[in-house]
Amino acid sequence: MDRNILLVDDQRDILRLLRATLDTLKNKEIKMFEAPSGEEALLESSRHKIDMLVADYKLPGMSGVELMHKVRARYPDVKVVFITGMTDKKMRDEMLNAGAFAIFDKPIPMADFLDVVERGLGLVQTIFPPENAQKGPPEEKHVRLSDLLANFRQDFNADAVFLLNDRGLINARTGNLRDPSMEVSLISTLMAIHSAGLKVARHNHQETIESYHIFNGGDHDLLFIPVTPMYALLVAGKDLTQGSQVLETVSGLMALRGQVEKALTSMGVTGELKAMAEPKTIPVPPKKGTDQLAKATPAPEMEALLTQAPDAKAKSKTTDDFWDEAAQDLGRKSVNPEVLSLEEARKLGIISDGK
Numbered sequence: 001m002d003r004n005i006l007l008v009d010d011q012r013d014i015l016r017l018l019r020a021t022l023d024t025l026k027n028k029e030i031k032m033f034e035a036p037s038g039e040e041a042l043l044e045s046s047r048h049k050i051d052m053l054v055a056d057y058k059l060p061g062m063s064g065v066e067l068m069h070k071v072r073a074r075y076p077d078v079k080v081v082f083i084t085g086m087t088d089k090k091m092r093d094e095m096l097n098a099g100a101f102a103i104f105d106k107p108i109p110m111a112d113f114l115d116v117v118e119r120g121l122g123l124v125q126t127i128f129p130p131e132n133a134q135k136g137p138p139e140e141k142h143v144r145l146s147d148l149l150a151n152f153r154q155d156f157n158a159d160a161v162f163l164l165n166d167r168g169l170i171n172a173r174t175g176n177l178r179d180p181s182m183e184v185s186l187i188s189t190l191m192a193i194h195s196a197g198l199k200v201a202r203h204n205h206q207e208t209i210e211s212y213h214i215f216n217g218g219d220h221d222l223l224f225i226p227v228t229p230m231y232a233l234l235v236a237g238k239d240l241t242q243g244s245q246v247l248e249t250v251s252g253l254m255a256l257r258g259q260v261e262k263a264l265t266s267m268g269v270t271g272e273l274k275a276m277a278e279p280k281t282i283p284v285p286p287k288k289g290t291d292q293l294a295k296a297t298p299a300p301e302m303e304a305l306l307t308q309a310p311d312a313k314a315k316s317k318t319t320d321d322f323w324d325e326a327a328q329d330l331g332r333k334s335v336n337p338e339v340l341s342l343e344e345a346r347k348l349g350i351i352s353d354g355k
Contacts, residue, residue: 001029002029002030002031003029003030003031003051003052003121003123004031004032004033004048004049004050004051004052005022005030005031005032005033005050005051005052005053005054005117005121006032006033006034006035006041006044006045006048006050006052006053006054006055006071007019007032007033007034007035007054007055008034008035008036008037008038008041008053008054008055008056008059008064008067009036009055009056009059009083010036010037010056010059010060011056012036014056014083014106015034015036017108018054018108018113019032019034021108021110021113021114022114022117024114025114025117025118025123027123029123030121030123031048033048033050036060037059037060037061038055038059038060038061038062038063038064038066038067038070039061039062041053041055041067041071042067042070042071045071045074045075046074049075050071050074050075050078051075051077051078051079051121052078052079052080052081052101052117052120052121053067053068053071053078053079053080053081054081054083054117055067055068055080055081055082055083056082056083056084057082057083057084057086057091057095058084058085058086064082064084064095065094065095065098068080068098068099068100069098072099079101079120079121080099080100080101081100081101081102081103081104081113081116081117081120081181082095082100082102082103082104083103083104083106083108084103084104084105084106085105085106087105092179096178096179101116101120101180102116102120102179102180102181103179103181104116104181109182109184109185111184111185112181112182112183112184112185113181115183115184116180116181119180144263145163145171145172145260145263145264146172146173146174148256148259148260148263149161149162149163149172149173149174149256150174152235152252152253152256153174153175153235155252156235156237156240156249156252157237158175158235158236158237158240159175159176159177159178159220159236159237159238160173160174160175160176160177160220160234160235160236160237161173161174161175161233161234161235161236162187162233162234163227163231163232163233163260164187164190164191164194164231164232164233164234165230165231166191166194166195166229166230166231167191168184168187168188168191170187171231175236177219177220177236178219178220178236179219187234190213190224190232190234191232193213193224194224194226194232197209197211197226198226198229209226209228209229211225211226212224212225212226212250212253213225214241214246214250216240216241216242220236220237220238221236221237221238221239221240221241221242222234222235222236223235223240223241223249223250223253225253225254225257227257227260227261227264228261228264231260231264233253233256233257233260235249235253
């Protein structure tokens with residue numbers, strides 16, 4: 001079954017970049033169509049059924065939001081992804097309130113963009129595996145884990161609760177972030193915090209991980225808490241950390257952590273802090289036979305060589321000694337082979353030695 005994506009941007013470089021990025025999925029079901037303006041995009045939507053609209057917010061003529069409403073009048077189920085170079089929060093809220101599936105700021109984070117496209121079109125995900133396709137524990141245990149997250153979400157009126165593993169994958173989830181476009185980058189950053197927390201716990205000589213992180217004042221209040229060295233919980237919602245509410249939320253999250261940890265333990269997938277955080281050292285085997293070699297009697301041939309070896313305390317020749325001896329040798333010999341030196345003449349008896 002074909003999935004048609006309509007790419008709309010007045011910058012040809014952006015269109016080429018988006019097309020090249022989508023080509024990396026190598027999915028023959030994806031068909032792409034391009035338009036440089038909202039009016040031409042509407043013409044393309046009249047020719048082809050559109051499953052996903054990827055459009056710049058600021059287009060020549062009609063805006064991206066106006067284009068979305070017109071395309072949705074024809075295709076109510078179309079998923080809309082906005083791309084914008086503007087960071088105004090009111091404008092972002094306008095797009096989200098209009099029903100945008102995701103919003104990306106330029107430059108576009110391509111990993112997040114591909115994940116949004118695959119989730120929006122219902123394709124096999126390259127980053128987050130579908131929940132019903134996960135390997136590991138039996139389905140009933142996985143459902144039980146999801147029930148724990150769903151109950152917490154309902155009790156605290158949270159928008160989303162995720163169970164993450166140390167590879168940055170979502171093992172169980174309930175709900176969605178307000179803006180899912182940055183889900184991949186957010187989770188990747190949080191798992192980097194998780195890894196740093198393991199190192200801090202090791203340096204602090206902790207037997208277990210006891211820490212939590214709170215981020216408030218943005219699209220969501222975020223609470224992030226490690227469960228084991230391999231798993232962590234992320235909770236997102238509005239007003240979860242305001243005033244005295246933060247104590248109740250953290251207390252409930254601690255209780256959820258204990259329940260999730262028990263469920264993971266029953267599945268046999270937890271890991272100890274020391275085993276996960278400390279680097280493994282390989283013991284060096286002791287050298288064998290060194291004492292016997294030291295006590296061994298040398299062979300007669302070797303002993304003779306050692307006896308004939310020069311004395312280590314012998315006086316070493318200096319550079320001046322070397323050149324003095326060389327000068328004396330040259331003085332005894334004639335440079336011209338046809339001329340005899342005085343020393344050689346005396347030895348031959350040609351001249352007397354003066355005695």
